[in-house]
Amino acid sequence: MPTRFFNLPVPQRRLLMWLFLILLGLGLVLALIPSPDTGEIQLNDKLLHTTAFFAYAALLDMASRKDFWRFQVPILLGYGALIEVLQSFTPWRMFSLLDFVADAVGLMVYWLLFRMILKVKSSA
Structure with missing residues (x-):
């Protein structure tokens, strides 16, 4: 089975x-601005x-x-943990283990x- 599915130049x-880094920055900003959060578990969130x-x-x-x-x-989980920790320092957001x-x-x-895609592609 091939180890690289995406073999892009x-x-x-x-x-x-660059797109990934920009979206990480945008995600961080959106995670830290005030939102109409009710404090209860929201499935959409x-x-x-x-x-x-x-x-x-x-x-x-x-x-x-x-x-x-x-x-x-580790990078992505670290980013998720960073957002939750930073949110705990804002008065309008809170740390959420469920997030x-x-x-x-x-x-x-x-x-x-x-x-699954790799398995299908390698068997074809």
């Missing part, structure tokens, strides 16, 4: 890395976290040739789908 990878981290994982995987589990996952879990679920869903 360097200029495309560089462009995707968890779905947003899962979807965002699925997209972050896909973008970083396309932009980087580094190992998913040893490089990409962090939703972030991790997004990474796992990406990895599982990625592995």
